[in-house]
Amino acid sequence: MPKTKKTRGAKKKQDMLTAKNTNRHALYQSAVQEPEADTRFMEEVFVANYDRRPILLREDFCGTGFLSATWVKEKSDRRAIGYDLDEPTVEWGMTHNVAPLTEEEQSRIQLKVADVLEAPLDPIDVVCAMNFSWWIFKKKEQLLNYFRSVRKSLADEGVFVLDIYGGSEAYIEVEEEHDKELDGKDFLYVWDQDKVCGISDELLCHIHFKFKDGSAMKKAFTYDWRRYGMRETQDLLLDAGFGKVDVYWEGTDKDGDGNGEFTKETHAENTEAWIAYLVATP
Ligand SMILES: C[S@@+](CC[C@H](N)C(=O)[O-])C[C@H]1O[C@@H](n2cnc3c(N)ncnc32)[C@H](O)[C@@H]1O
Structure with missing residues (x-):
């Protein structure tokens, strides 16, 4: 068929993203997640605490396992296990994040359809709960119960990394x-x-x-x-048996926007919107 103006226009539309030709998980991963920044942060805080590299990651509320897949792909001795309740989400992740890995990389990752509260208490180097997923627990006792189970799952040298947002x-x-x-x-x-x-x-x-x-x-x-406050969450982590909780606060660029660099702080100006990492250790 000759390329009339009309067919060239039609092709252009085909090349566009539309609600029909794309998938919500692919959009979510692009819009919300930055797994390389998270893995870099986790490795840095682990090394800062224990002077050795972390090997085993447990990704709670793993969704599509994008972070776990990135973790194993980046370093050949790393292993990851992810837990999420939602079977279709995990299946999408198996197809789009795990299947493209090499066979050897696939041997170092598992995504499980399960409640994080049922995760076995095997010793883990890094447990993470990202994108505020732990706000699913609306009662303080439920959250404490989850934090206690994470504490029990950490090896003697382990870190629990979770993110939190706040501000007016x-x-x-x-x-x-x-x-x-x-x-x-x-x-x-x-x-x-x-x-x-x-x-x-x-x-x-x-x-x-x-x-x-x-x-x-x-x-x-x-x-x-349920939104939990910054101080309240630190207290709950300590109540759950963690020995120390550090806050990593995001720096700002010249326009006052977050710059993606997180440093350990004990005081910070409250702003309209902030994101921080909490790092809890035994
Ligand atoms: C905000 S999404 C986070 C996805 C991904 N971790 C991320 O960082 O973007 C929350 C996920 O938690 C899962 N979820 C909710 N309650 C859960 C539970 N008790 N155990 C395991 N997964 C759970 C949901 O199915 C959903 O995929």
Whole structure:
């Protein structure tokens, strides 16, 4: 068929991301996750504490196991085990993150469909709970129970790494849009903090994706969480049996935006929106 203007236009549209031709997990990984930054951080804090490299990672709430797959791919002696309750999500991860690894890399990773509370208490170097997944526990006792089980799973030399967000915007209903790319194609990532309760600290949040052709994936992901405070979480980790909790606070660039560099701090200015890592050790 000759390439008329019309067919060239049609091809262009095919090359665009649309709600129909893409997958929500692929969009999520591109928009939200930065596994290389997380693995670098985990290795650095482990080495800073114990002067040796960590080998075994347990990724709690692993979703598609993108972080675990990155962990084993980066260094040939590393191993990873991920736990997530949602079978279709784990299956997508097996196909798109684990299957592309070499056979040898695949022998060093396992993704399991299971509750993090059922993870065996084998000694682990690094346990992580990323993207605020641990806010799923709405009762303090549930969270303490989870933190206690992580504490029991750590080897004598181990770290538990979890992230947390806060600032004045964490207390209000807010919707923010960010330009993102997947395989060089643009889309819009929308973080929708839809309902925030002033009494229970519960949050109902959604992720939506929007595309250039006008299509959208509304509520591609929904999170029904309780927000825990920074000091409150440190106290709960200590109550659960951790000996020390360090806070790694994000630095800012010249415009005052987060620069992706996290340093150990004991005081920080509260801002509209901040993200930090907590690192708990035995
Ligand atoms: C916010 S997503 C995090 C995905 C990924 N870890 C990341 O960093 O982006 C939360 C994940 O936790 C899983 N989840 C929720 N409760 C769980 C539980 N009790 N045990 C294991 N996984 C759970 C959900 O299925 C979901 O995939």
